[in-house]
Amino acid sequence: MQPTVRTPAPESLAALRAEAAHCRACHLWKDATQTVFGEGPSHAPIMLVGEQPGDKEDLAGKPFVGPAGQVLNRALEEAGIDRDKVYVTNAVKHFKFVPRGKFRLHQKPTTPEIRACRPWYERELAAIKPALVVAMGATAAQSVFGKITPIGKNRGHLIDLEEAGNETKALVTVHPSYLLRLPDEESKAREYANFVKDMKIAAAFLHKLKAA
Ligand code: URA
Numbered sequence: 094m095q096p097t098v099r100t101p102a103p104e105s106l107a108a109l110r111a112e113a114a115h116c117r118a119c120h121l122w123k124d125a126t127q128t129v130f131g132e133g134p135s136h137a138p139i140m141l142v143g144e145q146p147g148d149k150e151d152l153a154g155k156p157f158v159g160p161a162g163q164v165l166n167r168a169l170e171e172a173g174i175d176r177d178k179v180y181v182t183n184a185v186k187h188f189k190f191v192p193r194g195k196f197r198l199h200q201k202p203t204t205p206e207i208r209a210c211r212p213w214y215e216r217e218l219a220a221i222k223p224a225l226v227v228a229m230g231a232t233a234a235q236s237v238f239g240k241i242t243p244i245g246k247n248r249g250h251l252i253d254l255e256e257a258g259n260e261t262k263a264l265v266t267v268h269p270s271y272l273l274r275l276p277d278e279e280s281k282a283r284e285y286a287n288f289v290k291d292m293k294i295a296a297a298f299l300h301k302l303k304a305a
Contacts (some may be wrong), residue, residue, distance in 0.1 A: 105220065114127070118209040119187075119205065125187035129155065130213075131217050133180030136222070138302060140217070140225070143181070144202065145188060147270075164272055164273060165181075168288050174295060184207055185210045186210055224302055226261065230244070262298065
């Protein structure tokens, strides 16, 4: 008789969150205030993945509550996506920064830090089983695809996410913080419109899913 192969039962998000609160998989926990775990419905059809919590998120313990979160909220609304119905998380779950006077300056996570944090993303993915994962920015894309994935070449279309099963798709777009860093109003407006356009692809995918 063939042995039965059992895949582990998906874990509850509450259990994952509690375990992640004590994560020591890399050194970033030492300076951060707390682990900022993902947030949203446990069976959300869309999972949005950012880079890492910023200053405001580190203090609040919630993802995308600062300036980048405001840009994200506005774009989701314009695309017709209710933020309360999506799961929002980050590739790296501790704030990485260098102190500068009274400020804490964001630092980009390294590949070892992204890899150390990836099991949390994998476990969130297995628990939620979203139909669509939206990777916002290079760090998120690196985590979601498990390799460096250029945004320009991959953005704006649905990609099969083999790891998560045949049904799950991925969409790559820019990070909302990128929009805040653009130097002039013209490029800000253009890039924001492109970001909303990408979010509308996610919205259209959702509508199709609901109609099926
Ligand atoms: N940038 C991110 O990538 N995630 C957040 O939660 C906030 C800012």
